[in-house]
Amino acid sequence: MLKQIEGSRAMAETIGLCRPEVICAYPITPQTHIVEGLGEMVRTGEITKCEFINVESEFAALSVAIGASAAGARAYTATASQGLLFMAEAVYNASGLGLPIVMTLGNRAIGAPINIWNDHSDAMAVCDSGWMQLFAETNQEAADLHIQAFRLAEELSMPVMVCVDGFILTHAVEQVDIPEQDDVDAYLPPYEPVQVLDPQAPISIGAMVGPDAFTEVRYLQHYKQTLALRLIPEFAAEFKTQFGRDSGGLLRSYRTEDAELIVVAMGSVNGTIKDTIDEMRADGLSVGLVTLVSFRPFPTKALREKLVGARNVVVIEKSLAVGMGGPLANNVDLALRNVAGAPQVHSVIAGLGGRPITSASLHRVLRRALVQPWDGSQFLDLNEEIVAKELHYVRKVRRSGPTAENLLRRLSEAAEKAAV
Amino acid sequence: MNDRTITMDATQKLHFYQKGTFTVGNRLVSEEQRAVQASADRSNALTCGHRACQGCGEALGARFAIDAAMRATDNNLIAVNATGCLEVFTTPYPETSWQTPWLHSLFGNAAAVATGVAAAMRVKGRPEVRTIAQGGDGGTTDIGFGCLSGMFERNDDVLYICYDNEAYMNTGVQRSSATPPAARTATTPAMGRAPGNVFGTGKSVPKIAVAHGIPYVATATVADLHDLERKVTKAMGIHGARYLHIHVPCPLGWGSLSHDTIRLARLAVECGLFPLFEAEHGVITGSQKIRRQVPVEDYLKPQRRFAHLFASEEGKKRIGQVQAIADHNIAEYHLLDQEGDA
Amino acid sequence: MFQVRIHGRGGQGVVTAAELLSVAAYREGKHAQAFPSFGSERMGAPVVSFCRIDDKEIRLREPILVPDALIVQDPTLFKAIDVCQGLKLTGYLLVNSNRSLSELHLDAIANELPVGHALTVPASEFALKHVGRPLPNAALLGAFARLTGVVQLKSVAAAISEKFPEKIAAANIAAATAAYDAVAPAAA
Numbered sequence: 001m002l003k004q005i006e007g008s009r010a011m012a013e014t015i016g017l018c019r020p021e022v023i024c025a026y027p028i029t030p031q032t033h034i035v036e037g038l039g040e041m042v043r044t045g046e047i048t049k050c051e052f053i054n055v056e057s058e059f060a061a062l063s064v065a066i067g068a069s070a071a072g073a074r075a076y077t078a079t080a081s082q083g084l085l086f087m088a089e090a091v092y093n094a095s096g097l098g099l100p101i102v103m104t105l106g107n108r109a110i111g112a113p114i115n116i117w118n119d120h121s122d123a124m125a126v127c128d129s130g131w132m133q134l135f136a137e138t139n140q141e142a143a144d145l146h147i148q149a150f151r152l153a154e155e156l157s158m159p160v161m162v163c164v165d166g167f168i169l170t171h172a173v174e175q176v177d178i179p180e181q182d183d184v185d186a187y188l189p190p191y192e193p194v195q196v197l198d199p200q201a202p203i204s205i206g207a208m209v210g211p212d213a214f215t216e217v218r219y220l221q222h223y224k225q226t227l228a229l230r231l232i233p234e235f236a237a238e239f240k241t242q243f244g245r246d247s248g249g250l251l252r253s254y255r256t257e258d259a260e261l262i263v264v265a266m267g268s269v270n271g272t273i274k275d276t277i278d279e280m281r282a283d284g285l286s287v288g289l290v291t292l293v294s295f296r297p298f299p300t301k302a303l304r305e306k307l308v309g310a311r312n313v314v315v316i317e318k319s320l321a322v323g324m325g326g327p328l329a330n331n332v333d334l335a336l337r338n339v340a341g342a343p344q345v346h347s348v349i350a351g352l353g354g355r356p357i358t359s360a361s362l363h364r365v366l367r368r369a370l371v372q373p374w375d376g377s378q379f380l381d382l383n384e385e386i387v388a389k390e391l392h393y394v395r396k397v398r399r400s401g402p403t404a405e406n407l408l409r410r411l412s413e414a415a416e417k418a419a420v
Numbered sequence: 421m422n423d424r425t426i427t428m429d430a431t432q433k434l435h436f437y438q439k440g441t442f443t444v445g446n447r448l449v450s451e452e453q454r455a456v457q458a459s460a461d462r463s464n465a466l467t468c469g470h471r472a473c474q475g476c477g478e479a480l481g482a483r484f485a486i487d488a489a490m491r492a493t494d495n496n497l498i499a500v501n502a503t504g505c506l507e508v509f510t511t512p513y514p515e516t517s518w519q520t521p522w523l524h525s526l527f528g529n530a531a532a533v534a535t536g537v538a539a540a541m542r543v544k545g546r547p548e549v550r551t552i553a554q555g556g557d558g559g560t561t562d563i564g565f566g567c568l569s570g571m572f573e574r575n576d577d578v579l580y581i582c583y584d585n586e587a588y589m590n591t592g593v594q595r596s597s598a599t600p601p602a603a604r605t606a607t608t609p610a611m612g613r614a615p616g617n618v619f620g621t622g623k624s625v626p627k628i629a630v631a632h633g634i635p636y637v638a639t640a641t642v643a644d645l646h647d648l649e650r651k652v653t654k655a656m657g658i659h660g661a662r663y664l665h666i667h668v669p670c671p672l673g674w675g676s677l678s679h680d681t682i683r684l685a686r687l688a689v690e691c692g693l694f695p696l697f698e699a700e701h702g703v704i705t706g707s708q709k710i711r712r713q714v715p716v717e718d719y720l721k722p723q724r725r726f727a728h729l730f731a732s733e734e735g736k737k738r739i740g741q742v743q744a745i746a747d748h749n750i751a752e753y754h755l756l757d758q759e760g761d762a
Numbered sequence: 763m764f765q766v767r768i769h770g771r772g773g774q775g776v777v778t779a780a781e782l783l784s785v786a787a788y789r790e791g792k793h794a795q796a797f798p799s800f801g802s803e804r805m806g807a808p809v810v811s812f813c814r815i816d817d818k819e820i821r822l823r824e825p826i827l828v829p830d831a832l833i834v835q836d837p838t839l840f841k842a843i844d845v846c847q848g849l850k851l852t853g854y855l856l857v858n859s860n861r862s863l864s865e866l867h868l869d870a871i872a873n874e875l876p877v878g879h880a881l882t883v884p885a886s887e888f889a890l891k892h893v894g895r896p897l898p899n900a901a902l903l904g905a906f907a908r909l910t911g912v913v914q915l916k917s918v919a920a921a922i923s924e925k926f927p928e929k930i931a932a933a934n935i936a937a938a939t940a941a942y943d944a945v946a947p948a949a950a
Contacts, residue, residue, distance in 0.1 A: 004788035006781075021543045022536060030800075051539040055532065056570030063529035063567065067500060067536025070523050073543055075536070093526050117800060168823055172797040173781045175788060197521035197537065199496045199549055204516035206501075206524030208508060271821035354800070358824045 002177050007139035007169045010176040011104060012037030014143040016047040017184040018102075018150050020076040021191075022068035024053040026061045028083040029116045030166035031106035035078055058083035062090035062103070069099040070205055072196040074150065077101070080166055081108035081122045088126060095130030095221065097206060098194065100153035100160075102146065103131075107267065107318075108166040109353045113404040117354020118166040119318040120267065123295070124327050130221045132160040132228055133296040134248065135266040139169050140176050141293075144247035147179070148235050150188055155231060156224050157194040163295075165268040167354070179243055187242045225297035232294050250299035251292045253306050255281060259288030261370055262310040262343070264303075264332055266292045269316065269350075269357050276362040287366060295331075303335040310343045314369045316362075316380075318351040325349075325377040346373050350380035386410040456488045456649050463490040463519065465497070470517040471509040475678025477668030477685065478506055478583040481642045482554070485581055485666065488649040490520060492656035493550045498523070498537050502530035502555030502564055505590040505670075506583060528563035530555045531571040534578040542577075550656060554581040557598035558588040561625045568625075572632035572661045579655050579662045582625065585670035593673040597623050600693070601745065602738050603725045605673075610728035619741055626697075629663040633702035636662040641694060642669070643685035647708070651698070667694045675724025687719035692746035695753040707753040716743045763816040764912050765826045769845050770835030770899075773805040778925070779833065779899035780811035785921035786903070786913040787815040795820045808843055815912060829853060831910055833902050835885070837866055846871055853879065854910050854948065858898045860884035878948040881909065883941055892937040893930070904938030908945040915942050 003010070012034050023042070025035040042052040051068075055061045058079050065075040079087065084105060094101050109115040110122055123133055134149060136142035142164045149160040164170055195205060209217055229250065236249040246252075254274055256262055263273055270291045280287050290306045292299070307313055313336075317328035324330065329347035336342040346369055351357045361381050368374075386407050394400040446458035456462055465486040472479035490497050498521045501507045507524045510517045525533045534553035541549040553571075555564055560582040571578055587605045588594040595605040595617055602616040610616050629637040635658050640648040648666065655662045669685050671678040688694040689708070693716060696708035717739060720726040729735035729742075750756050766783060770776035777798040784796035792815050799810040812826040831854040832846060839845050849855065851874060857863070859882040863872045872880035883905040885898030893900070903918045919935045926934060 004785045004794065022539045024536070024539075049543055051543050053535065053539060053574070053576075055535075056573070057566060059529060060532040060535075060567050060570050063525060063532035064536035064539070066525050066529075067523065067533035067538075068540040069536070070533075071498065071537040071540035071544075073536075073540035075540075089526055090529060097525075167800045168797070171800065172795060173784050174795045174820070175793060197498045197523055199498065199521055202519055202521040204511055204518050204522040204524075206507075206522075207511040207513050207516060209513050213513070268823045272823045274821050356824045358827065359822065360827075 001180070002175060004173060005176050005178070006033065006171065006173050007142060007164070007176070008033030008171065009037050010139050010143045010178060011146060011164070012041065013178050015076060015104075015146050016041050017179060017181055018147055018188055019074065019185075019190070020047070020050055021073035022051050022053065022065065022075045023077070024055050024061050024064040024068075024075075025077050026055050026058045026079070026083060028058070028080050028106075030108060030118075030170045031078040031080050031104060033170065034104055034106070058087040059090060062087040062094060062101070065101045065103075066090060066094050066097070066099055069094075069101050070097070070195070070197050072191070072193050072198070074154075074191040075099075075101050076103070078104035078106065080106040081110050084122045085110065085125060091126050091131065092129050094159045096217070098157045098221075100150075100157050100191070102149045102153055103159065103161045104146070105161045105163045106166040106170050107163050115353040116166075118168050119352050119354065120163070120328075121319050121352075123161070123163050124319045124321070127296055127327075130158070130225075131296065132158060132225065132294070133163055134160065134294055135163045135292065136165075136169065137268060137270045137291055137293070139172060139174050140245075141247050142169055143176055143178065144239065144243070144245075145293075147184055147188060148232075148239055148248045151235055152228065152231060154191050156228060158221070158224050158228075163267065168268045177245070183242050187239065228294075228297045229299060229301075232297075248293055250294045250302050251290055251306070254289040254291065256288030256290060256306055256310075258286060259310055260286035261288070261312045261314060261366065262307055263287065263289045263314050263316060263366065264292060264307075264328070265289070265316045266295060266328065267318070269318070272357060272359055273316070273362060276359045276366065279359070280363065280366065285367070285370060287370075295328075298331050298334065300335045303332065304339065307332075307336060307343055308339060308341075312369055312373055313343045313345045314348060314366060315345060316348045316350055316357070320349050320352060320377070329377070344373060347377040348380055349377050355381060383411070386414065453646075455484070455646055456491050457484055457645070462487050463495055465490050465499075465518065465520040466510060467517050467519055469515065471512050472505070473670075473672050473678070475671040475681045476505075476509075477642045477670060477681045478556070478585060479509070480645075480681070481583055481648065481666045481668045482506055484642075484645050484648050485652050485664070486520065486552070488652040489550070489552055489579070489656050492653045493548070495520070496549045497521075498541070498549060498551050500525065500530050500534040500537060500551065500553045502553075502559030503527040504556035504559050505585075506554065506556065508590055527559050529567050530559060530564055531578065531580055532567040534580070535571050535574070535576040538577045550579070551577065552579045552581060554583065556589070557582060557584040557586060558596045560584075561597045561623060565625075569628075569632065572629060572634050572663070575634065575660045577659050577661070579652075579664065581664045581666065583666050583668045585668050585673060587670075587673050589670050589673045597621070598625070600742075602729055602742060604728060605725070615728045616726075619738075626663065626665045629665075630699040630702055630704065632661070634661040634663065635659070635700060637699040638663075639665045639667070639694070639696050641667040641685045641689055641696065643682050643689055644696070644708075647696070673725070675727070676722050680722055684719065684722060687714060690714045691716045691719045692750040692755055693719060693742070695749045695755055697753050704753070707755060709757065710750065710755045713750075713756060716746050763814055763820065764830045765828065766813045766815070766831045766833060766906075767826045767829040768811045768813070768833045768835065769839050769843075770809055771805075771839070772807045772809050774809075774835045775897045775899040776809045776811045776835055779835070779903060780813040782899070782903055782918065782921040782925060783813045783906070783913065784815070785924060786907075786917035787813075789917045789920050790913060792817060793820050799825060808839055831906065831912075832856065833906060834858060835898050835902060840866070840868070849875075852876060855880040856902060856906055856909055857882045858885040858902055860887055876948070878946065879909075881945065883945055885937075885941055888937045888940045888944075892940060893933040900934035901937040901941035904940070904942035905945045907938075908942045908947050911947060915939065
């Protein structure tokens, strides 16, 4: 049913339709509305046969999900940023054990400095943990991906996190088609565990594994994700048949057919990029976009096929690997590794800590990429003035104080000067 | 409280002593009073072939506790284990000595994982399947404390069993918040002006469990296995959060002889350092009286982790401080009172 | 695409205003996107929310930098921040106040806009009268509907009914209607 609805609420209703059996979560901005919505629905009976547990930390949240999943229940939780790190040990535990937990990640920057706004640093922090990571472009996709996530997770017995831009998607009110229960039931059968704790058939789960078999366990995890490369498009196709719309898949492209420059990005920024590309195309510029939905498994081959024809690739990402550059750009490089005549890849770091990525700024950086590409990572909309001032200051004064506070002070000083 | 004298008939009061202990042997009591372990159809939830050290108190305690729980639940039991000695020596890859469904997740989350298992059983319509979380003192009093308190606070239907050998044994005998004052460990060496673990530190998780007001809390010891089984059985008859703290000597970590495990556990009780009590909903309901009080020296002497206390005048003073702790426990839990419960 | 930026302070229902506007537009078969500028929750702090309305799918996700309309729930904000930044020269300015634009020193801005595009409306007073609390958002949306014609009053009323329990909804609809009636539509 079509609704004008807050993204978090749309997700909560859709997750409810997936018949979760154990929901446990600890509140953290910006995921709170999702779990509040779910808690409400369990109380009112809109979601039945479900235990909703208020836990005392994110570490407990994922741990409860691990226990529930190992005991055969369909388990769900949600977190962001600091919370994800607080449960980091459990994140690796869940994937190492092969438990099909689905978790919503309301993408938010990781501190210090503490920051509640959107970027992808949290997803990047655990991208190699063995969880599958799917990024939603719109709230419709955010809702839809949860249905596909349960299916994918349970098929492979491997956890999936659905990444949804905090605030930008979670707190936006827009049109979402909430599926019907019958359609979800037809698409998502009841959870059939690969391994389960059952007194009728006792097994031990979680033994120590030494050098003689650890590599093989990891290899099989990696292999499962290669199977996911085939399953994700299959399940997306099935989704289209059942629900009537395109959603999910490994990636999708927009006006790339003859593009000289192709942009690669994940999440909600793709909407703004599409508008920008239309305007640039109207100006006669040859530019296109590849939207990555599946970050893990990384769709190396599918991405390579889309990119090989271009002259330049610009990766725009809301993440920074401090000391290295852009982690998404790094992954994109992989798709073009050892390819003869491959396009050049240029890295843009944008939107960190929730800084808006504007169409105007995208125009500037993409037009620049067409004529004067750069080396290394370019920080979009970097305030070079306050950076320079800080660098100068710390060279002069040993006890220069906390960097964050200095920058904020300079910003407000600059604003006051401008107002005068 | 349990009377240690079993009356066979009105004219004959029999006292049974075996080898200088006050143990009552199984063959001399009626069927219903025998330990679960005495039965041929005990479940062997923790079966033989595991890799515990000779004389391991934890292996003994776990075997008794889990089999009692299996008996009480008609074998409908799932166990969640924290990282630690028990987890390591019972599941040496590729074998397991557990004959009950068993999950090891992480070091600090056994209580939370057990909450999840219990929730799954409820939602699946299998309320007869009960859940136990178990871990050592490290995984319970330190790193697992947050999750433990959360489970208590929610009154989740989990029995948490802590096997307390008073240090992080599996990683090489490092100090935990359950390590007693003066004890030597790898991180509280018997050196310097105040050798061994620092006085004035440590926490009593049983007391903290009582403060949470949960339905049942008890301390137990491998020196009294009947009592241990009774407490587990009682706990399994209750729904909600329950906590059992079992004292389990570790010959390796304590520097004691492997055949002294039960004797040392008894001395800990009899000198007052390990009080045995039960509590329900925040109120102590009873404690086991010390039958024949012994000075703390008798308990400390056979353990090399306390050897430095016997090597100097300073050490003697410290023994006095340990005795003061024991005396305090005796007063607090009424361990020497003649009549009635606490 | 029609872009509305709503300014106010925490606790005045700024976020709800954008949401209601988006629902009203949706009910007329349009695409609408509403979202707040996010900050720590704090009563009294300046808050901005956004609403985009279009006949086709809205893909843009940036804050509204060049609004077609500004709704200002709290006129004290003019001294605190640059409320009117980016306002299109063809745009609308709707300010919650029982004083005139001149008294608010907004003549200069009003004169840059087409005649009749800028006005004040005593939304808090309408709210106090009909709802019993000075929450001006519903009244402002009623005034907005009349001023711009971007959404109809009945759509605003339907959005309010969807969101609030019956009695509160009725009161807010009354406030919106009163404000609607008090405003003259801008010349086309």
